[in-house]
Amino acid sequence: MHRITEIAPQAIEGESFRIIAKEFDQQTGLCQKDIIPEQFAVIQRVIHATGDFSFAKLLHFHPGAIEAGCEAIRSGKNILTDVNMAVAGISKAILAPYGGKVICKVADPEIAQLALERGLTRSQAAIEEGMIENVGIVAIGNAPTALITIMKLIQEDKIRPELIVGVPVGFVNAPESKEILQEQDFPFITCEGRKGGTTVSVAIVNALLRLL
Template identity: 55%
Template sequence: MYGEPIQDVAPDQIERLSFTLIEREFQTETGIDPASIEPSRFRIIQRVIHATGDFSFARSLVFHERAIEAGIESIRQGRPIVIDVTMGAAGISRSLLSAFGGSVICRINDAEIIDEARRHGRTRSDTALRRAAADDPGIIAVGNAPTALLAVMEMIASGEMTPKLVIGVPVGFVNASESKEILMRQRYPFIANHGRKGGSPVAVATINALLRLAHEQERL
């Protein structure tokens, strides 16, 4: 019927098998020995590949040396996670986050944000992220709008916002790559990637991987 052999896999085993296949194929697809990557970083890279089906993130993802430590610390402190679009907010695991008392904030569809963006000639994502300073976010994640990532960096530089971690992975052709390159020159903790690829699936996969790592630390 399909022309290709279909694997008979129980629904609750699909994710586990997917991660096994990613690990098995990783070196062939990337030329990188997974054992050469720090284990926590590999967990994030693996989940991003799972979310995108794209092994190129193994080479394009860039981690500040304190990024994972800072992200886990923020999660364990219960500080809010602010993300730029509702699709991303919907994908973050509330069941994992709830154990730490954290919350996910996305204001892009708030009426006042829409009105303010229109009045100032800004994108809604940019406007919503500028408002996020009042929420004292621990992690800020941008998967879509380079303007939002630029706004976040401006606010950190001016002292208006002090997140522990910035995840900057906007996708697109206009200022996406450029905004990420600026982020990668900053001294504060970040996770970003080179090039035009990115998007909400990458941002969400990164956050969910950090949530799982935080839970594992709790059990130690």
């Protein structure tokens, strides 16, 4: 085990972030000093969570996204996710003092029933029902159908969350749904292409929580 660096566990995250900042320009071909610091904090945490520097170029931010997300958290609003894995990953200890909770309804038995009645997918029904509960940030890492549902509800003026974190991973409708998100004029954080996922959506939300 001689290859293992002796380091206090609580120092590992700081050291990881230092390595990411140090290697950033070379690994990405970008200039860290040209990136808005709050956006860099989000990018850095996504790289930390994936080990993948390519997210530096894939992530895209609506200009008002970070401030809108932080304001939603500060005002005690809830965070709605598409899967329960994201509920487990988001730092509820940081969120709780502001009054918000993390909500995901996709596995609730009444959602399965509702989806059947309305001819929706469970992801769609869970998002529609979840939006009732004072949601400020919607974080979607898996289901393009959930992201498409949210965008339709916003276009129909039925809902108005402060921020959409829309980073579904995948090969069918995920890249397309994220392209459409980038064309919208409400605050979003997204990543282009097939990459994304719950790890990425959780890292983005946790970066916002740490910016407060």
